[in-house]
Amino acid sequence: MKRTLTLVLAAGAGLACIPWLGLPAFYESFLYLVFHWMILALSWNILSGYSGYFSFGHGAFFGIGMYTTAVLGAKFDWPFLATLPFAALVPALFGLGLGFVVFRVKSVRGELFALLTLAVTFVVATIIVNTPIDGGPGIYLNTVQVPKIAPSPASALYLMVLIAAIVTLLVAWKVQNSKLGIGLFAIHDDEDVAEVMGVPTFRYKLLAFALSCGLAGVAGGIHALFVQYVTTAETFNITVPLTVVLMSVLGGTRWWGGPAIGAAAITGLLYAFTAGDHAVAGRAAVGGILVVVILFMPEGVLGTLLKKRRKPVAKEVLPGPTPAPPPRAPAVVTSRPLLEVRGLSKAFKGVQALDKVNLQVRQGEILGLLGPNGSGKSTFINVVSGHYPLSAGELVFDGQVLTGAPAHRMAQAGIARTYQIPRPFKHMTVLENVSMVAMFGCASLDAQAATREAWKWLEFTGLQDRANALPDDLNLHQRKFLELARALAARPRLVLLDEVLSGLTPGEINEAIELIRRIRDQGATIVFVEHVMRAVMALTDRIVVLNHGKLIAQGQATEVMQDSEVVSAYLGRPAHA
């Protein structure tokens, strides 16, 4: 980490000497463009590359920055450097406002988000051109003084864009290597699961969006002074978003430095062709290279190179002792309710999946949740883990009212779950999948402690040899155990297991039963949805049975399974038949 920082700063210091080297002006103007595009591509990548929210509205935020500087500098006579913080702040606030609305709507993801951001660009352009901000003729900045920080105005512009590019590079690096970055990558792979694992997805997306917009705004502010004349037609066109997307994809969107490499390569290529009066050929060459990269290097140039050099993480190299888990309650069933739901209901369009369920889960018990297909078992787990919002009712966990709380709060309060069909983050290794939950879940560990915690649970579930594999390389048994390891790494108080045994062989089922016993022995309370009756009989202290979303029986497994209503529910006949 420190090496990266030193390297970037040393390169920056070297490049900052250029204005005093007496080189031809060409170098400064060419490098200006390289760094200008670097800022735009890197800042775009902080939201779009990391979290997968592809934005085609980067031109809008760049343009708002440009117009902020143009208006404050040319119309209000502010010194240029005083306008720059506002060139960052105004688009950042605009992004925050937009994100605040858009990120709440679950359906606005993927291509809809891209289209919406593109539409916003044209709306912003229309507002600017039809109001006194611009009014139509554009804004000249010839009265705005270039700060005298270098031998010439061109050098000063070069220096400013260089500093902004270094700051952007460091922000991109810092974000990627922080909890925020890990959360954004989880959002990229599966946003709903990320939220359930404890990632505050809404807040993280807003933060990334604001950073992305603010940095683009700075590039806009400096560029306004560079071009000296700002018009909506030149600013808010499709060129900016399209170019930054291409640059980032070429360099690699999953690597903080990728967009910088892409920006340098494309700017260099276009410049070379333009200088030789072959601009059209240049664009065609860039297009051709992109097609090749997308086909043969889907992770971009830097992504492909770094992936090959990536060393597997070995347990031995991790410094420090494995953190001692917090003291657990003894594995004794108490009468104290850990989870209490009252009148819990969940309706989907036309289907009442849960109907006024009242239920207590006692501290330390293994509670079996049974019922025929479609009776509402998975919905119960989905609602209690926050994956789905409840339609009505109350949910109290360990004395805390969590009704309507977002899923990440449920996770942080100590509720963890597995998915019936495993849903790992597919671009993260098995180890990363588990350690990120140790960071975001109830355990809330720092990165190093989380990795050590993850190794512990990988050993517990027998996955330690697959730690560096990607989830796609695991078989079903291993994927199911990865779900378990992930849930346990959160150090939860309540574990919701949704059919962890389905699809396993009899031998694997025995192994899983033993594992679940050991989980309970460590003090966790378990709600266990299962169709495999021998596992239910072997593991549960109590069972509850759902039918058509209603709780129809609860008690000891042997008694409940003889209850006439339960028998008829399973046979699909009314109790009196």
Ligand SMILES: Nc1ncnc2c1ncn2[C@@H]1O[C@H](COP(=O)(O)OP(=O)(O)OP(=O)(O)O)[C@@H](O)[C@H]1O
């Ligand atoms: N996302 C959804 N949208 C619409 N309906 C849903 C959704 N999820 C579940 N349902 C419906 O809610 C009812 C309960 O489904 P649920 O998956 O909770 O049952 P289950 O008891 O877990 O069944 P199984 O044992 O087959 O997994 C079903 O009628 C199902 O079709």
